[in-house]
Every structure is written in C-alpha cells, then in structure tokens.
Amino acid sequence: MAVIEIQNLTYTYPATSHPALREVSLTVEAGEFVAIIGPNGAGKSTLCYTLAGFIPHFFKGELQGEVRVAGQDIRRVRLEDWVLKVGLVFQNPFNQISGAKFTVYEEIAFGLENIGVPREEMKRRVEEVMALTGIEDLADRSPYALSGGQQQRVALASILVMQPEVLVLDEPTSQLDPIGTREVFQVIRRLAHQGVTIIMAEHKVEWIAEYADRVIALAEGRVIGTGTPADVLTDPRLPDYGIGISRYTAVARRAAGEGLWPAERRLPVTLDEAEAGFRAVEEAHAHLH
C-alpha cells in the first residue's frame, strides 16, 4: 500500500522566484526505507518539510500538485494532529530538545504528557523507545550534557515514542561519527522492518547503499533518479549533478579504466561488492598464470 503519494509537486517559498521543488512525483510503500540524496539546495529539506506538513501550514508559499500521506491531502491536515502521524527528526538534535525538561526520561515523555497519555502507558512506551534506541543508561542525565550521537538518539526517541506512521529524517547523522551513524541506521532499519515508513535525506552514500531499500536523487528541485541503491548510486551522471558517490564505486570505476574490474560486473556501492569484484579479478589473473 502506498503511504506517500506525490504527483507533480511544485513548491515555491514565499518571496522567492524559483521553485525549490519542481514537478516531483513519487510513491513510497508502507515499511519502505527510502533515502533522498542530492547536492546542497536540491530540495531535500523542502521535501521533508512538505511530508511533515510544515509546508504549506508553516511555510506558506505556493504549492501546486498533489501530496497525500496516509491517504490524506497535506493541504487539509491540521499541523497539531499531523505531528502525531508523521514524525520529523531535524539535522541538529539541539533544535529538537524542548528545553523544558531536566532529564532524558522526562524529555522523551514530554510529548505523551502533552496529549494526556496515562502514566503506566507512558512509562511503558518511554522505556520501550529508550531500549530501541539504546539509551536506557542515559535516563537520568540532562538532555544537554550528552554527546552528539546520544543527543540524536534522544531526539529520535522523543519522536518515536509518539508512534508515527511515517518517520522523516533530515540528515540525522550529519553530526555523528561512524559509530553513531551506524547506531542510527540500525535503529531506522529495525523500525522499517516493524512497518514504519522511512524517508531520510542523507549525504552518506556508503551507508545508504548498505541500509536503504530505495534511493531518490534530487537536483535543482527535480527527481533525476529513483531505484535500488545499486542502480541509482552507480548512475554515471551523479557527479555532474554535484552528488557524491560511494568511495567503493569511485575506486572500482578507476580500476575499470585500467581493465582491473570485471567488464560484465556492475560497479560496486558497498565494501562487500567491491571485495567480491576485486577477488574475481584476482582469481581470473591467477588462472591466466
């Protein structure tokens, strides 16, 4: 079932002359993990804000086309209801923290408190998301006295506790080291397996290659590619659009130029694929000698 259906979406921010999104059409199925790539200014955040209802309910501007999420027209939803259905995790977790609470536990419970969830259920749900995001041992700490990775997981937990149907993440790992990045990707994949629909704007293509089900590439507000990570991330046009490619693809492309990558084999996007390809070259050489 398609949870997100966008048709010919063109959106222009107030007081600007060029659309930030142009004729964007896409659908996303329930439980899919879709990564959005694109250079700076491509429209990734704008797409995230649209799914979260900030566009057109907070940023007014001009919206043309159709945006339906969970069967509802984004123009018709009320933002205060919508935040319960579609969770948005910002790039900088600092922006997400309420500032109203002294401990991580209270911070995560804050949203449930606001909608009057009974105490017992609240405790159960908070403990559940703390376990899922691996932050049980931070419960009594101040949300401000944490590392970037810990803070990002607290921000994520405070959204997840609301049990959104769709989770939108705008470059959630940009502040994180590789360990923190892996933690976030693992949690996201687990959620997708549980049926949550995931849209993640992200630059780190090696991670996308390993974890995402599908990739949508944006440039200058348009969709320029969509498909499996292996298809989209090996598209030879990506560098022309200013989109970074996987280091494994880059190395193999150079090797292919020297005849050191099997001609019939697709370029790799993950370390495993690169290893398998180079091993095949090695074996073919060993056979010759």
Ligand SMILES: Nc1ncnc2c1ncn2[C@@H]1O[C@H](COP(=O)(O)OP(=O)(O)OP(=O)(O)O)[C@@H](O)[C@H]1O
């Ligand atoms: N609040 C705003 N008001 C006016 N124009 C905006 C606003 N936010 C973004 N834009 C413009 O919309 C276009 C798309 O920006 P957007 O932030 O969606 O791109 P992005 O792909 O998320 O880039 P980045 O990787 O830098 O976050 C850009 O031309 C940007 O200048």
